[in-house]
Structure formats: C-alpha cells, structure tokens
Amino acid sequence: MKKILATILLSSSLVFATENNKIVKIGQETSLKLMKALKFHLIKAMSESPYEAIDVCHKKALKITKQIEKEIDHGIKIKRTSIRYRNPLNKPNKEELEALEYFEKSFKEGKNPKYYIQKVKDGYNFYKPLKIKAICLTCHGNPKNMDKKLYEKIKKYYPEDKAINYKLEDFRGVIKVYIPQELVK
Structure with missing residues (x-):
C-alpha cells in the first residue's frame, strides 16, 4: 500500500513538474x-x-499588449500591474496583489525570484518581475530631478500617479500572463 501511494504521489509530482515547465x-x-x-x-x-x-x-x-495577445491567441491574457501603478487600468486585483507582495518581500529579503505561478480556477497566472532600469528613471524617478514640463505632462495624463520616486533596480511591478489549463496538459 505504501509503495502504491508513493508511486501515485511521485507520478502526480511529475505531472505537476511537466505542467510547471510548460507554464514557465x-x-x-x-x-x-x-x-x-x-x-x-x-x-x-x-x-x-x-x-x-x-x-x-x-x-x-495597452494596444501593444492586446496586439500581442491577439498574435499569440490560445486564450492567453497579458497585463502589466504594480502596487505603485500609474494607469488606473493597471491597478492590481487580489490575485495580482498577492504576487506583487511576494516579489516585494522576496527582494527585500535579498532573494531574486524569476517568476511566480498561481493556480486559478481554469488555468494559471504566471508573473514576471520588472525592475527599474536607468532609462525608466526619466519618467519614474524623483520628480525633483525630472524635466518640469515632462512631469506636468505625466500629471496631466495620470493625476493620481503612484509610479514615481523609484531608484535604479527597484522592483517596479510584474507582467502577468494568464495561461488556460488546456495549454499546459
């Protein structure tokens, strides 16, 4: 009986490992x-x-994101999100917030996770972390160091902007890829 149970557990682990590889x-x-x-x-x-x-x-x-979804097809959905979002359309939902908090905590602890996976009702959410690069600081850095007219334009488009005061290599947010269950079987 123990041998059968161990075989079932081992084979289910192999199935998940195979699914996990496909998700990644x-x-x-x-x-x-x-x-x-x-x-x-x-x-x-x-x-x-x-x-x-x-x-x-x-x-x-957002149009580029939708265009890529359309090119890939197969029910895959893509979203960029952050705790400190600029565009309200990118505000995280509960599942996304869980992933964002995982990355924030991990990076603060000195870990460097490459991805995060969530099992959801009919598929998986894959999250890829994004970090601030030098060019990003032009629009996401300290407003005191930004071109004044540039910052005014940002505030015009995004009056409730939260995506400022980043430093080089700060955790910025994630790209979320929703993958339907049937694509990983």
Whole structure:
C-alpha cells in the first residue's frame, strides 16, 4: 500500500513538474515578447524625446499588449500591474496583489525570484518581475530631478500617479500572463 501511494504521489509530482515547465515556458516567452515590443516602441520614442515616450505609454502600451495577445491567441491574457501603478487600468486585483507582495518581500529579503505561478480556477497566472532600469528613471524617478514640463505632462495624463520616486533596480511591478489549463496538459 505504501509503495502504491508513493508511486501515485511521485507520478502526480511529475505531472505537476511537466505542467510547471510548460507554464514557465509559455509565461517567459509571452512576457519576453511583450517586453521586447514595448522596449522597441519606447526606445524609438525616447530617441525623439521623452515626451514621445509618455505618449507611447499613455496611448499605445495597452494596444501593444492586446496586439500581442491577439498574435499569440490560445486564450492567453497579458497585463502589466504594480502596487505603485500609474494607469488606473493597471491597478492590481487580489490575485495580482498577492504576487506583487511576494516579489516585494522576496527582494527585500535579498532573494531574486524569476517568476511566480498561481493556480486559478481554469488555468494559471504566471508573473514576471520588472525592475527599474536607468532609462525608466526619466519618467519614474524623483520628480525633483525630472524635466518640469515632462512631469506636468505625466500629471496631466495620470493625476493620481503612484509610479514615481523609484531608484535604479527597484522592483517596479510584474507582467502577468494568464495561461488556460488546456495549454499546459
């Protein structure tokens, strides 16, 4: 009996490990695709001016995200979120808040998690952490160090902005990738 139970536990662990590998693969590939697309548009805009970059974030970021979802299809959904969000459309829900708090706590403890996975009703949420890079500080750093007109434009678009006063390599937020259960079987 013990041998049978051990075999069942072992085989169920192998099934979860296989599912976990698929979740990580899909989550990493999807989040990387979004990061590359957003980075491409932001760098292009920044080469013109930081004001153009704000327009990319304000007017194009959600459209780019939806475009990537459409290209990938298969029911995958993507969202960027943060505890200190700029756009109210990116405000975290309860599940997302749990993941954000996990990353915040882990980074404060000196750990460096690469992802976080949640089992949800009909699939999985994969979370990829985002950290502040030097270019991000142009719009997410200390407002006292920002170009005044640039900061006024940010405040115009986002009057309740919480995404400021970051420092280099601070935890910024996550890319969440929802993966339907049928894709990991």
